[in-house]
Amino acid sequence: MEESKEALRKNGLGVCAISYDSPEVLRKIAQEKNLTIPLLSDQGSRIIRAFHTMDTSVAPDNPAYGVPLHGSYVVNADGIVEMKLFEKNAGHSSGIVLTRLFGSPLNTHEKLVKLNYMTLRYYASANAITADDPLHLTIEVSLNDNVHMYAPQGGGEVSSLTWDMDMQEGVSSQPVEYPPPHGTTLPWVQEEIPIYQGTFRITRKVTIPLDIRKFANLLNTDGDLAITGTLRYQACDDQTCYLPQTVPLAWKVKINSLPILQ
Numbered sequence: 001m002e003e004s005k006e007a008l009r010k011n012g013l014g015v016c017a018i019s020y021d022s023p024e025v026l027r028k029i030a031q032e033k034n035l036t037i038p039l040l041s042d043q044g045s046r047i048i049r050a051f052h053t054m055d056t057s058v059a060p061d062n063p064a065y066g067v068p069l070h071g072s073y074v075v076n077a078d079g080i081v082e083m084k085l086f087e088k089n090a091g092h093s094s095g096i097v098l099t100r101l102f103g104s105p106l107n108t109h110e111k112l113v114k115l116n117y118m119t120l121r122y123y124a125s126a127n128a129i130t131a132d133d134p135l136h137l138t139i140e141v142s143l144n145d146n147v148h149m150y151a152p153q154g155g156g157e158v159s160s161l162t163w164d165m166d167m168q169e170g171v172s173s174q175p176v177e178y179p180p181p182h183g184t185t186l187p188w189v190q191e192e193i194p195i196y197q198g199t200f201r202i203t204r205k206v207t208i209p210l211d212i213r214k215f216a217n218l219l220n221t222d223g224d225l226a227i228t229g230t231l232r233y234q235a236c237d238d239q240t241c242y243l244p245q246t247v248p249l250a251w252k253v254k255i256n257s258l259p260i261l262q
Helices: 002-010 023-033 046-050 094-102 212-218
Strands: 017-019 039-041 071-075 081-086 110-114 118-124 135-143 148-150 162-165 182-184 193-197 199-207 225-233 245-255
Touching: 023 039, 118 245, 135 148, 135 193, 135 225, 135 245, 162 199
Parallel strands: 017 039
Antiparallel strands: 071 081, 110 118, 118 135, 135 199, 148 193, 162 225, 182 193, 225 245
């Protein structure tokens, strides 16, 4: 979070970290890593237990007993938790927190695509990653007034919104996270169907391999990782459904360090 604290502050957020370590240990960590964000000591894990975030897989006789699961909370000025982001075996970077809250973080690249019936903005949760880091990709769709598209749950004879990733050896992507659609009944359809209108975001998580033999083949000539895919959709208004369209997508991510070949 240290490297993105300014982006967080520009979005009106302060940042701190809570650990089960003693103040002395945290002071040493801050000095060694040049950290300036507040590090809060929760010796005895009272706060960690209260938030039900203690790693219960650690035995009481283990020196690491009391350690929390890695994750992030977003708390408003009234002390109310507005969002929590936890994922098994992985923490959430501030870039991912910013992406979930505000769209593209101030410190990540963004691409803008203007189409006949909508505008696309798409971006990643970080500009640079290391192997096996989670990377969240986001597509923000802004439909023109009186335009809708069908959600993946169904569109009958009309093409539903689909986000496909190109096959890249070793790269794994999770299913797309879609927002809840709106239910509507159109004049030519007798049953309620799910659609999207206005502005909405869809996201998916991608991880890259630790195996350098697979990893190296994914890099472009600049040594960056290029992740590609397509977004297929069909835009409709109250009178017409237009021809389905496919939009190519490409994310470029800097690699901090290559994994070591064992």
